[in-house]
Amino acid sequence: MTLKCVAIDDEPLALELIKTYVKRFPSLEMVQTFEDAISGAEFLNHQQVDLLFLDVNMPDITGVDLARSLTNNPMIIFTTAYRNYAFESYELQALDYLLKPIDFKRFTVAIEKAIDFQKYKSAAKDPATDEAIYVYSEYKMVKIMLKDIEYIESMGDYLKIYQTKADKPLLTLLTLKKILEKLPKQQFARVHRSFIVAKNKIKSIHHKKINLAHAELPVGDAYKDFINQQKGI
Incomplete structure (x- = not known):
C-alpha cells in the first residue's frame, strides 16, 4: 500500500522538511508540493490523493478554508506554528495537527495514524469481526x-x-x-x-x-x- 501525498505550505523550508521526512517512508509517495494555496486547491479538486499536509496560516487562503472547499476528501494533517487553529482542525476531522518546527518523531506518529487509518478504510468490513x-x-x-x-x-x-x-x-x-x-x-x-x-x-x-x-x-x-x-x- 502506497499513500499518495501532497503538501501545501507558503514556506519553502517547511515544504523541504516535509519532503525530506516523507522520503524516509517507503509507503509514502510525494506527488506534488505547492507554495501557492490556490494552485494546490485546484490540483486537489482534479486529482485524487490519499494524504494532504496542509499549512494553516497562508496569505491567499487559510488551510482551514482550503480544506472546507475540497470536493475530494483526502486525509489531512495540518501543519502550523499556531495553536489557536486546533479547534478548526478538530471540526474538519483532520487526522492530526503538527506544530512547527515539526519533530520527526512526532511526524512519524502522524504517519502511522495515516497508514493505520488507510488500512482500516480499505479493508473489507465485516461488522462481526471488527476489532x-x-x-x-x-x-x-x-x-x-x-x-x-x-x-x-x-x-x-x-x-x-x-x-x-x-x-x-x-x-x-x-x-x-x-x-x-x-x-x-x-x-x-x-x-x-x-x-x-x-x-x-x-x-x-x-x-x-x-x-x-x-x-x-x-x-x-x-x-x-x-x-x-x-x-x-
Whole structure:
C-alpha cells in the first residue's frame, strides 16, 4: 500500500522538511508540493490523493478554508506554528495537527495514524469481526479497540467512551446514532437514550438496571425488549 501525498505550505523550508521526512517512508509517495494555496486547491479538486499536509496560516487562503472547499476528501494533517487553529482542525476531522518546527518523531506518529487509518478504510468490513473504531478526540484521530469499550454515554453532541483500560473516559464530538453505525450490533446495544453498552461487559440485569464492573446503567422504557433478550445473563 502506497499513500499518495501532497503538501501545501507558503514556506519553502517547511515544504523541504516535509519532503525530506516523507522520503524516509517507503509507503509514502510525494506527488506534488505547492507554495501557492490556490494552485494546490485546484490540483486537489482534479486529482485524487490519499494524504494532504496542509499549512494553516497562508496569505491567499487559510488551510482551514482550503480544506472546507475540497470536493475530494483526502486525509489531512495540518501543519502550523499556531495553536489557536486546533479547534478548526478538530471540526474538519483532520487526522492530526503538527506544530512547527515539526519533530520527526512526532511526524512519524502522524504517519502511522495515516497508514493505520488507510488500512482500516480499505479493508473489507465485516461488522462481526471488527476489532477497532476510529474517533476524533483532542484534535486527533484515536483508535479504540472494541474489546476495551465498557459503555458509551451521550452528553448532547458529545460522547464519553468508557474503556476498561483507561482511567478516564474519552470525549469525542459525535452522537450515539453515529457511533452505533460504527459498532457491530452483535457486540453493542443501545439501552437508553443516553447509553450504549458492550454486551459482554454486562455482569447482571435487575429491575431495569444493568450492572457493569465499573457502573450501573438504566434501561429506558423504549429499550425494555433488550432485557428480555438477555435472559441468559
